[in-house]
Amino acid sequence: MSDRKELVIIGAGPGGYVAAFYAAxxxxxVTLIDKEVNPGGVCLYRGCxxxxxxxxxxxxxxxxxxxxxxxxxxxxPKIDLDKLRxxxxxxxxxxxxxxxxxxxxxxxxxxxGTANFIGSNSLIVEKIDGTTENIEFAKSILAxxxxxxxxxxxxxxxxIWDSTDALNLxxxxxxxxxxxxxxxxxxxxxxxASLGSKVIVVEMTKGLLPGADRDMVxxxxxxxxxxxxxxxxxxxxxxxxxxxxxxxVEFEGSENSSEETFDRVLVSVGRRPVTDGLGLENTNVQIxxxxxxxxxxxxxxxxxxxxxxxxxxxxxxLAHKASAEGKVAVDAILGKKxxxxxNAIPAVVFTDPELAWAGLTETxxxxxxxxxxxARFPWGASGRATTIDxxxxxTKLLIDPETERIVGMGLVGAxxxxxxxxxxxxxxxxxxxxxxxxxxxxxxxxxxxxxEASEVFFGHSTxxxxxxxx
Numbered sequence: 001m002s003d004r005k006e007l008v009i010i011g012a013g014p015g016g017y018v019a020a021f022y023a024a025x026x027x028x029x030v031t032l033i034d035k036e037v038n039p040g041g042v043c044l045y046r047g048c049x050x051x052x053x054x055x056x057x058x059x060x061x062x063x064x065x066x067x068x069x070x071x072x073x074x075x076x077p078k079i080d081l082d083k084l085r086x087x088x089x090x091x092x093x094x095x096x097x098x099x100x101x102x103x104x105x106x107x108x109x110x111x112x113g114t115a116n117f118i119g120s121n122s123l124i125v126e127k128i129d130g131t132t133e134n135i136e137f138a139k140s141i142l143a144x145x146x147x148x149x150x151x152x153x154x155x156x157x158x159x160i161w162d163s164t165d166a167l168n169l170x171x172x173x174x175x176x177x178x179x180x181x182x183x184x185x186x187x188x189x190x191x192x193a194s195l196g197s198k199v200i201v202v203e204m205t206k207g208l209l210p211g212a213d214r215d216m217v218x219x220x221x222x223x224x225x226x227x228x229x230x231x232x233x234x235x236x237x238x239x240x241x242x243x244x245x246x247x248x249v250e251f252e253g254s255e256n257s258s259e260e261t262f263d264r265v266l267v268s269v270g271r272r273p274v275t276d277g278l279g280l281e282n283t284n285v286q287i288x289x290x291x292x293x294x295x296x297x298x299x300x301x302x303x304x305x306x307x308x309x310x311x312x313x314x315x316x317x318l319a320h321k322a323s324a325e326g327k328v329a330v331d332a333i334l335g336k337k338x339x340x341x342x343n344a345i346p347a348v349v350f351t352d353p354e355l356a357w358a359g360l361t362e363t364x365x366x367x368x369x370x371x372x373x374x375a376r377f378p379w380g381a382s383g384r385a386t387t388i389d390x391x392x393x394x395t396k397l398l399i400d401p402e403t404e405r406i407v408g409m410g411l412v413g414a415x416x417x418x419x420x421x422x423x424x425x426x427x428x429x430x431x432x433x434x435x436x437x438x439x440x441x442x443x444x445x446x447x448x449x450x451x452e453a454s455e456v457f458f459g460h461s462t463x464x465x466x467x468x469x470x
Contacts, residue, residue, distance in 0.1 A: 005031045007333065008123070008137040010115045010278070013041020014048075015310035015322030016143035017099055023330045024106035031109040031135065033125055038100030039110070042145050043319045045092060046164045051187055053091045054167070055350050057084065058194035062352055066389065079195060085169040117279035120305045139305055139333045142285075142293065143326065144278065146271040146311035151179070154267070157242045161266045163188060173197050173263035175229075177249055179237055181208040183349040185268030186220075190227060190351050198229045200260070202251065204236040212355065213362045215376075216412040219394055220355050240265065273312040290314070297339035298332035299325050307333065316345050344408075344427040348417035353392055356420035359427040360398050360408035372408070373401045375433070375457035377449045379413050381464045384444035390414045395449040397423075397433065399457055404432045409450070419447050433457045 007023055009016045012034035020032040020039070036045060043049060064074045103110050113127035115135075123140075125133045148162040166188045174197065178189040181203030193199040201208075201224075208224075208231070209217050224231060235253040242248075243261065250259040273291050280287065284303035286294045292314040299307045307329040310322030324342065331338040344359040365372045379385035379393030393413020400407050409423025426436060436454040441447055455461040459468025 003136075005029065005109075005135055005137040007031070007139050007141070007330075008033065008115075008135060009141045009143060010034075010123075011041065011143035011145055011310070012036065012039035012099075012110075013143060013145045013310065013322065014043045014319035015145070015326045016041065016141065017103070018323040019141050019143065019309065019326030019330050020108055021102060021106055022327050023333075024108055026330065026334065028330075028334075029109075030106075031111065031137070032103065033111045033113060033115045035112065035114055035128070036096070037112060038096040039103055040092075040096040040099050042147075044096050044099070046167060048319055049095055050088050050092055050167045051163075051184075051191070052350060053088045054084075054169075054191045055187060055352075057087075058191045059352050061194045069389065079172070081169060081172065088167070088169065115278070117282045120283045120303050123279070137305075139307065141299075141326065141329050141333075142278070142301075142306060142308040142312060143310050143322065144274040144312055145322075146273050146317060148267070149270045149272045151237070151267055151269060154240055155242050157247065159242060159247050159264050160240070161264055163266075163268060166192070166266050171264075175246075175260075175262045175264075176200070177202065177247070177260075177262040177265045178268060179265065180268035180270070181205070181210075181231070181233070182268060182270065183209065183351075185266065186224065186349065186351050188266060188268065190224070193227045199227070200229050200232065200262075202232045202235050202237060204234070206234050208233075209349065209355070211361075211363065212349075212357065213396075213410055215362075215396070216355055216357070216394060216410050219392055219412045220349070220351060220353060223353055223392060224351070271311065271317055273314070275312055288314070297341060299329040299340055300332060316347065318345065318347065321345050342428070344424045346420045346424050348420060350417060353390070353413045354416035355412045356416040357410040358408065358420050358423045359406075361410065362396075362398060362408070365398065365408070371401060373399045373457060375399060375453050377453040377456055377461065377464060379446075379449060381452075381461075382444075382446065382449050383463070384446050384448065385413065387444065388414065393446070393449070395453045397436075397450075397453045397457065399433050404434065404457075406431050406433060406436065406454075413446065415446055419450065422447065422450055 006029040008031045009020050017039035020030045024030045113125045115123045117123045122136045172195045176197040176199050178185040178201045189199045238252045239250040246261045246263050247265045248261045285301045293308040293312045309325035311317045328340040346358040349355040376396040380391045385391050396410045398408030406426045433454045441451040452461045
């Protein structure tokens with residue numbers, strides 16, 4: 001049995017490695033365990049980062065095509081798939097190599113392998129080289145993340161992809177079916193549509209991006225209608241079989257049933273937490289009926305020695321949420337009076353246009369009976385949006401009508417993900433609509449639409465005539 005470790009973190013994704021780096025910066029002795037050669041997790045290796053690299057390429061292809069409207073014709077692009085794949089891998093390698101170097105600089109004990117609890121303060125690590133190591137620890141943070149959900153009964157076929165397979169860029173299918181109208185399916189569908197695939201999206205609910213406000217989703221869907229071959233709503237897949245010609249899919253819709261054959265099928269129906277095979281039954285950690293680890297506001301489980309963060313605890317399954325929880329867990333371990341209770345966790349869909357929101361949504365306000373005033377500024381009235389030929393945007397603020405505090409923000413349009421942070425700051429700082437209206441924004445910019453949206457609330461937006469009702 002080795003010497004007792006002060007803090008052991010299992011999982012080196014954006015939750016685990018951020019917690020490890022933060023704890024090391026605060027003087028703790030940290031051991032970080034993960035299967036990959038460097039910290040990064042799904043986000044850096046098989047998720048956020050490689051998908052955004054490909055979405056950047058997709059955006060470039062779209063802009064090159066749209067340039068014909070401005071008198072510039074680049075001609076039909078030639079796609080070198082091997083070189084594109086190498087570019088994507090170079091981005092991943094650069095960032096994961098960087099986290100590896102940062103881990104060494106902080107003198108973190110990084111172990112490449114998998115961990116299994118044998119008690120509340122002990123675990124065994126199966127290292128990548130085949131050896132094992134027993135570790136005793138004072139505190140542990142569990143940050144094992146999530147994996148793609150599957151559909152029961154699917155045939156075992158290399159032609160049926162999950163998000164990881166799609167990011168491998170094996171080929172550009174002539175015809176691609178995306179099952180699931182959430183953000184992962186729409187982002188990857190957009191990539192392949194830009195690369196030349198005929199993409200069909202099927203979603204069993206009545207709208208794309210369930211949970212997002214419909215006025216913003218409508219803006220995005222108008223764009224996607226032009227990119228995708230079709231979007232089938234209120235439709236489910238009833239049967240999938242592999243044939244010599246590809247994957248035959250049978251659909252059941254609200255109006256009729258049909259079948260089509262595809263070269264590849266991308267299953268994108270969400271993600272599920274990784275909690276199996278960790279030996280949690282040897283601890284006092286409790287799991288919910290849906291497989292999530294139960295924690296309190298300090299990210300502490302029912303076992304006083306073990307904390308948990310990120311996708312495995314549910315809520316917004318987002319990298320930045322996991323990172324924030326990681327810091328809370330470390331502070332709690334150090335005895336600080338902390339709680340994870342943000343007023344705004346931003347969400348971004350990196351399609352084109354991008355869609356982002358933070359704080360209270362209009363949909364949530366209606367469901368909970370919360371009275372809000374909604375101020376909208378359409379980008380058709382934005383000078384900057386007009387100069388870049390992107391009037392297909394909308395900025396909206398949700399405002400408490402009594403206190404005039406900003407309680408929510410939504411954006412859809414080019415670069416929405418880069419602007420939503422202003423909304424997060426406004427919500428967390430309890431800013432008033434007047435505070436935003438009086439904050440001078442640079443002209444001409446897209447961020448200026450946030451200031452003008454707050455002016456809409458008062459009935460005196462310069463570039464939009466919308467008098468306030470008395």
